[in-house]
Amino acid sequence: MNAWLAQWQAAMEMLAWPIALLALPLPLLLRWALPPARQSSPALRVPYGHRLDPVAQGASRGVRGAGPGWLAWLAWAALCLAAARPQVLGDPVQPPRVGRDLMLALDLSGSMSEIDMELGSRAVDRLTAAKAVIADFLSRRDGDRVALLVFGRRAYALTPLTLDRESVREQLDDSVVGLAGQETAIGDAIALAVKRLRSQPAEQRVLILLTDGVNTAGILDPLKAAELARSEGVRVHTIAFGGEGSLSLFGFRLPMPGAGDEIDEATLQRVAELTGGKSFRARDTNELAGIYAQIDRMEPIRRPGKALRPRLERYPWPLGAAFVLALLAFAWRGRRA
Known part of the structure; x- marks a missing residue:
C-alpha cells in the first residue's frame, strides 16, 4: 500500500x-444531470408498440x-x-554564475570625520563621501557575495559574505566614525578579512580596503598581514582616501591644515603589490567614484552555479x-x- x-x-x-x-x-x-433529448421526428403509432x-x-x-x-x-x-x-x-545542468567574493574594509577612525570632501555641491566629511560611493558600487555588483568589515582601533566584521546587498548597505549606513575606535588598525583589518575569505575558492578572494591614515593600532603589521593574505590567495586593493590640505567652498579653496599629511601611501602600495592587487589614491569624491568604477570593470570570475x-x-x-x-x-x- x-x-x-x-x-x-x-x-x-x-x-x-x-x-x-x-x-x-x-x-x-x-x-446524468441533463435531461434526455426529445425526439422531434414523426412517429408511427401501432397497437403493439410495447412489444x-x-x-x-x-x-x-x-x-x-x-x-x-x-x-x-x-x-x-x-x-x-x-x-x-x-x-x-x-x-542536470550547472548554469555559470558571474561574480566574486568581495570583502569591503572601511576605515572608521577619528580622521574620517575630516570635512574636506564635497558631495552634491556641499561640504561633507570623508566617511559620508565614502559611504555614498560604496553604496553606489554595491548597486552594480549583482552576482557578487559581499561582506562589510570596519576597523579603527580594532577590526570587526559587520556582515558575512552574502548575496543580500541590501543588508550590507544598511550596515554601511549605520556605521559612524569611532564605532571601532579612534585609531587605525590596518594590519588587523587585513588579517580578519583573510580569515573570513580563507574558506572561499582562491581565485575569488578579494579585499577592497579604504583608509585615510597610517597603521597606529592593532597586533599585526600591515606588511605582515599582506604576506598572510598572499599565502592565502587574497588579492588586496588599497585605496588611500583624503584631501590635499584644502577644500573648495563656493568656488574658493580653503586651507585645511594637517589634511592629507597622514596617509601612508607607500605601505598601502606595498600591500597591494604583495597580494597581486592594485593601489589607488583618491583626493576627492569624484576620484573615489572613479576608482570603484574601475574595480567594478575588472573581469569577473565565472563559477558554476547550483546544479539544476x-x-x-x-x-x-x-x-x-x-x-x-x-x-x-x-x-x-x-x-x-
Missing part, C-alpha cells in the same frame, strides 16, 4: 497542474457501447492529461493523441451514418 502511494505521489509530482484531472468525469456528470420497446432499448445500448463512444472517451482523457501538463526531469534539473514539458504528446482520437471518432460516426 505504501509503495502504491509513493508511486502515485511521484506521478502527481510529474504534473504541473494535477487539478485538471478532476475534469475526467465531467461528461458522465453532464449526461418493440425492449428491442429499441437493446439497440440503443448497443449504439452507446459501440462505435465512436470509446474513442471519444479516450480523446477526452488524453485532453485532460494534456491540461495537467505532464513533465519530466531533464539532465530542468523540467521538460510533455503535454504535446497527449494533446496530439486527443486530436487524433477525436478525428477517428468523427470519422467512425460518419461511416456508420
Whole structure:
C-alpha cells in the first residue's frame, strides 16, 4: 500500500497542474444531470408498440457501447492529461554564475570625520563621501557575495559574505566614525578579512580596503598581514582616501591644515603589490567614484552555479493523441451514418 502511494505521489509530482484531472468525469456528470433529448421526428403509432420497446432499448445500448463512444472517451482523457501538463526531469545542468567574493574594509577612525570632501555641491566629511560611493558600487555588483568589515582601533566584521546587498548597505549606513575606535588598525583589518575569505575558492578572494591614515593600532603589521593574505590567495586593493590640505567652498579653496599629511601611501602600495592587487589614491569624491568604477570593470570570475534539473514539458504528446482520437471518432460516426 505504501509503495502504491509513493508511486502515485511521484506521478502527481510529474504534473504541473494535477487539478485538471478532476475534469475526467465531467461528461458522465453532464449526461446524468441533463435531461434526455426529445425526439422531434414523426412517429408511427401501432397497437403493439410495447412489444418493440425492449428491442429499441437493446439497440440503443448497443449504439452507446459501440462505435465512436470509446474513442471519444479516450480523446477526452488524453485532453485532460494534456491540461495537467505532464513533465519530466531533464539532465542536470550547472548554469555559470558571474561574480566574486568581495570583502569591503572601511576605515572608521577619528580622521574620517575630516570635512574636506564635497558631495552634491556641499561640504561633507570623508566617511559620508565614502559611504555614498560604496553604496553606489554595491548597486552594480549583482552576482557578487559581499561582506562589510570596519576597523579603527580594532577590526570587526559587520556582515558575512552574502548575496543580500541590501543588508550590507544598511550596515554601511549605520556605521559612524569611532564605532571601532579612534585609531587605525590596518594590519588587523587585513588579517580578519583573510580569515573570513580563507574558506572561499582562491581565485575569488578579494579585499577592497579604504583608509585615510597610517597603521597606529592593532597586533599585526600591515606588511605582515599582506604576506598572510598572499599565502592565502587574497588579492588586496588599497585605496588611500583624503584631501590635499584644502577644500573648495563656493568656488574658493580653503586651507585645511594637517589634511592629507597622514596617509601612508607607500605601505598601502606595498600591500597591494604583495597580494597581486592594485593601489589607488583618491583626493576627492569624484576620484573615489572613479576608482570603484574601475574595480567594478575588472573581469569577473565565472563559477558554476547550483546544479539544476530542468523540467521538460510533455503535454504535446497527449494533446496530439486527443486530436487524433477525436478525428477517428468523427470519422467512425460518419461511416456508420
